[in-house]
Amino acid sequence: MTQVLLAVDFEFDLILFELLSEIDEVSIVARPADDVELLALCRTGDADVAIVGEYFPGLDAEVIAAVSAAGVKVLGFGGDTANLNALGMSASVSSTADAATIAQAIDDVRDSTVVPPRPSVPPGAREGVGTIVTVWGTGSAPGRTLTAVNLGDHGARQGHRSVVVDADTVSAMVATTLGLTEESAHLASLCRRETEKSPPLDLNSLPHAAIREDFHAITGLTRPERWPEIRGSVLAAVLARLVKMFDLVVVDVSDRVDPDDDLADPFYDRHCATRAALDAADVVVVLAAGNPIGLQRLVKLLGTERAEAMREKMRIGITKVRSGAVGHPAEARIREVLHRFVKVEADFLFSDDRATADAAMLAGHTLHEENPKSVLSQEIAEAVGQLLPGRKRARTGPGRRRT
Structure with a gap:
C-alpha cells in the first residue's frame, strides 16, 4: 500500500481525491492546506509519495527540496511541465490525467531512485551574466x-x-x-x-x-x-x-x-x-x-x-x-x-x-x-x-x- 499526501490547490483537491479513491493500492494519508503543514506531515515518516500541485499555497523549490530531504518522493501535478521541473519535480502528471495514468505515475515515482539534478550551468565562470x-x-x-x-x-x-x-x-x-x-x-x-x-x-x-x-x-x-x-x-x-x-x-x-x-x-x-x-x-x-x-x-x-x-x-x-x-x-x-x-x-x-x-x-x-x-x-x-x-x-x- 502506497501512502500518499495530497497537496494540490483547492480547484483540483476533490477531483484528485476521487480519482485516487479508485486506486486499490493507494491510501491518502492527509490533505495539507499549505507548505508548512505539508512539511510537518512529511517529517512524520508516514508518507511514501507527495502529489504536489503547481499552485499549491507556499510552493517553491525550497519546499520541494525539503520534502525530498524528508524521504518522501514527489509527483508533480499540473499542466506546466517546465514550471514543475523548475521547482524540482522531475516526475509529473497532467491535471487531465485519468486514474490509471496517475496510478502508474505513483508506482514509478515510489520505485524511482533519487538522482541529483544536473547543474544548469557548468562549473567555472559564468558567461553572459554579471x-x-x-x-x-x-x-x-x-x-x-x-x-x-x-x-x-x-x-x-x-x-x-x-x-x-x-x-x-x-x-x-x-x-x-x-x-x-x-x-x-x-x-x-x-x-x-x-x-x-x-x-x-x-x-x-x-x-x-x-x-x-x-x-x-x-x-x-x-x-x-x-x-x-x-x-x-x-x-x-x-x-x-x-x-x-x-x-x-x-x-x-x-x-x-x-x-x-x-x-x-x-x-x-x-x-x-x-x-x-x-x-x-x-x-x-x-x-x-x-x-x-x-x-x-x-x-x-x-x-x-x-x-x-x-x-x-x-x-x-x-x-x-x-x-x-x-x-x-x-x-x-x-x-x-x-x-x-x-x-x-x-x-x-x-x-x-x-x-x-x-x-x-x-x-x-x-x-x-x-x-x-x-x-x-x-x-x-x-x-x-x-x-x-x-x-x-x-x-x-x-x-x-x-x-
Whole structure:
C-alpha cells in the first residue's frame, strides 16, 4: 500500500481525491492546506509519495527540496511541465490525467531512485551574466551597508551597470543610506512576483530606484517583522534573474546567518535570506571593525564551518582602521593579529573617515558624491578594481536621483 499526501490547490483537491479513491493500492494519508503543514506531515515518516500541485499555497523549490530531504518522493501535478521541473519535480502528471495514468505515475515515482539534478550551468565562470558580491561580516556594526552602497557606486563609476540589493532581514538601511524617501519594499515585491510566476523580464518592469542611469537600488523591508516575505530559495531566484540584467549585483545582508532557535525549522527562519545570498555569491566580502572587539569576532567567525566552506570566494575587509583603536601603525597591528590567530591576510583595509561618512549619511549621498577626495572612497574604488575585471563601456552623464 502506497501512502500518499495530497497537496494540490483547492480547484483540483476533490477531483484528485476521487480519482485516487479508485486506486486499490493507494491510501491518502492527509490533505495539507499549505507548505508548512505539508512539511510537518512529511517529517512524520508516514508518507511514501507527495502529489504536489503547481499552485499549491507556499510552493517553491525550497519546499520541494525539503520534502525530498524528508524521504518522501514527489509527483508533480499540473499542466506546466517546465514550471514543475523548475521547482524540482522531475516526475509529473497532467491535471487531465485519468486514474490509471496517475496510478502508474505513483508506482514509478515510489520505485524511482533519487538522482541529483544536473547543474544548469557548468562549473567555472559564468558567461553572459554579471557578478554577485555579497557583503557580510561580524556584529559590532562594521559598516556593511555603507560598504555595499559604495561598492555599487564605484562599480558603476568604473563602467559596470550596478545594483545594490538590501537583503538584510534584521535592519534594512540601504534606502536610508541613499536618501530614498519611498516606502515600498522592492525586494519583497520581487520575491512576491517570483512566487507568483510573473517576474520582471527587463529593467523597465523591475521594481527599483534609479540613483543614476548606471547605478540602481532595490530597497529592503520597511519593517523587520516582514522577514517571512524573503524566502531563501525565492531570493536565490531573484538574484539569478538580476545578475542577467546587471554587471554587478551587490547584496547587503545581516550578520546573522544561523536560525535564532536551533530546534526551529531551518527552512523557515529569519536568516535564510543571508544564507541564500552567501550561497549565490561569486565573491563574499567579510567585514570586521578594526578594533579589538571587531577583530576578536572576526577570528571566531573565520573558525566556523561556514567560513571554511566559503574560503575560496571570501575576501576579508577591515573597516574603521585607526591607530587609536589598535596601536600605531594600525595596518601592521591588524595584519599581525590576523596572521597570528587565523593565518590569513586582510584583502582590504578601509580607513575610519567618519567626517565624510557622517556627512554622506546626513545628505543621503555616496562617499564619492560627498567628497571625491575622501581616502575611504578611494580605498573602496580600489577594492572594486580588485574584485571585478576591467570593463570598458560607453557611459552617458548621470541621471536624476529618484526618491
